[in-house]
Amino acid sequence: MKQILKILLTVILLVVVAILLLSVLKKDAPIVVVKGNLAQKPLPIKLNKTNDTECAMLIKTTRNAAEVVAPDGRTWFFDDPGCMVKWLESKPFKEQVKIWVHTIDTNRWIDGKKAKYGVKDHTAMHYGFGAREKENNETIDFKQMQLRIYRGETLANPKFRAKLLGK
């Protein structure tokens, strides 16, 4: 009886190790949300392994990427500031979140609510709002950018695109 139990235990342990190894070694599912960022700092994005929560595209570059951090530390990632604004629109905690955007002029993470946004930039989802740290004649602030996205006044809208770019 003892011998049978020993064999059974060995088989069970081997199966347990096999299941754990198979699970750990399998290709990672894309990251959608990261928990525990209570310091509300910008997190490094694992490129090609992180999903934009709004458009579900894999994030391939940090250029124009954005992050939203909820007060409880949950962090979501976006490939375009436009996706971030659209996703955030329906969230009950939208006023309490910390927003980070990766700038195209200084190439670093800054507070998305203080950033300036171009209106004719090339962005992943073609909304056209490239985040900048420095203001210029063509940039708008966060509130204006938000309003334009709610109204559909983005480069993704053919009518508005034609009006803005003349094509």
Next chain:
Amino acid sequence: MNPLFLNNQVIVYLFSEAALLALTILLFAKIVKFLWFWDFRSYSNRQLKLEKEAYLAMTIATLLFTLKSVLLIFFVHTIDKLSLIIPGAMCAAGVISANSYGMDLLFIKLTVIFTLLLFLIANSYDLQAKTYPLFRFKSWVLIIASGLIFIEFFLDISYFTHIDTSTPVSCCSALFGNLEGANPLPFGLDITKLLLLFYMLYLGTIIALTLETKTITLLTLLLFGVIAYYGVVYFFGTYIYELPTHKCPFCMLQREYYYVGYLLWGSLFFGLFFGVIWVIMSQVGYNITKAKWASMLLLTLFVALCSLYVAIYYSKNGVLL
């Protein structure tokens, strides 16, 4: 002042914890004295006095274990009730996650109960022997328990002072349910593999305990503890709530679910505790079969209870969630 300190249950809880802290300080001082001066071969007055004081220390430790166990249940009940006044919280899950101290506090509370239970079992065997062979071992266990109780009290105060009643917290659905595609399970597991591991590890633990293999028992117990937690939250719990989207370790402690969470988590934790205590006591030369059997029975009760919910749901509805 944080308005939570005006809540009756919080006041009772914190005063009880403070009283137990005072007892722990007394206990700690006695234990340090024992470790320093204890010499069982001596017939001096000091040794006789120490032996009498040792009984006082044992009584305090027994009282601590009893009251800490009751207070753990009271703590869980209190944070569950606080969900009524903290915006956003629907059950204890939201309240315990209101700041970073909550989960650490819960973990420390369980560890305190484990160490005190280890002491009680070591103590009962020590008293049966004539020469107090486990005196130093159980004293060190109490030193560790005292240290943990000091940390626990610090966390108690930090936890309650850092709950902001004006800021909304997440409900259990946001914390455990709606993860927007992210896999919450450890080691990249999916539900099928998680369930396979759950039953495999349960069987492995029972066999390892039967064969009395210490290292494998410890390994399977620890791994089963982790897998069982995720199993209950992400699979078995949904059958308790009869709702596939309701994933929460705390809601099952409420009246709506007949307080089954207390039985479920109690059988799991005490099953694990008795198993680990059997391993530790075997390591110091005591094969406590009662602890081994208690572990096997409680873990079997836990697995049977989890499985029963799924079986009942299936027999009623003919489908799984």
